[in-house]
Amino acid sequence: AQKITQTQPGMFVQEKEAVTLDCTYDTSDPSYGLFWYKQPSSGEMIFLIYQGSYDQQNATEGRYSLNFQKARKSANLVISASQLGDSAMYFCAMREGAGGGADGLTFGKGTHLIIQP
């Protein structure tokens, strides 16, 4: 079974609208971390936001927030007031275990977000 599932291969959104990018995960480990990365057409990987499995509050970073529903094993990224510069690939990723990040991340296949003027 896939550990990270992103069901939206592509999305078109009007500028200034809010966007929700879906991510579900699968793990039996009680300790894990969830990450979202942005990859613009230039190719670099840009860290956006992190949610730990024991965090009580949903993570927020500026226009980015993470809608963390632990029982559903979902970690959706919400971008408020989208901008043209938000057009990019977005990847959800998970680190399992309490090893402090040693074991690397498992990535989903990504969602290609296009913001239209």
Add this chain to the structure above:
Amino acid sequence: NAGVTQTPKFRILKIGQSMTLQCTQDMNHNYMYWYRQDPGMGLKLIYYSVGAGITDKGEVPNGYNVSRSTTEDFPLRLELAAPSQTSVYFCASSPIASGGPDTQYFGPGTRLTVL
């Protein structure tokens, strides 16, 4: 701070050739990683290292080797290049988590084509 740097940016190899992808970080991070990204896909872990002298296999290690002689450097070696190794290769590093996120910081990537 340069962060994570990778060289070269682009490379074309012939089948059977070998090469080393270089990765250096100046953030004094203990953990370093190599990933590959095939077209239209997410990243997959090739090898990782938790410190100098210690390396371990990730999800897709076949055809690759790594070494970690210093904290800063984590080169990836391809011994006998095959077309299936055509991909974009990313190096990343992260600090040991101490109550906060163990965020991985990525280099700009190396685009490798094997013909």
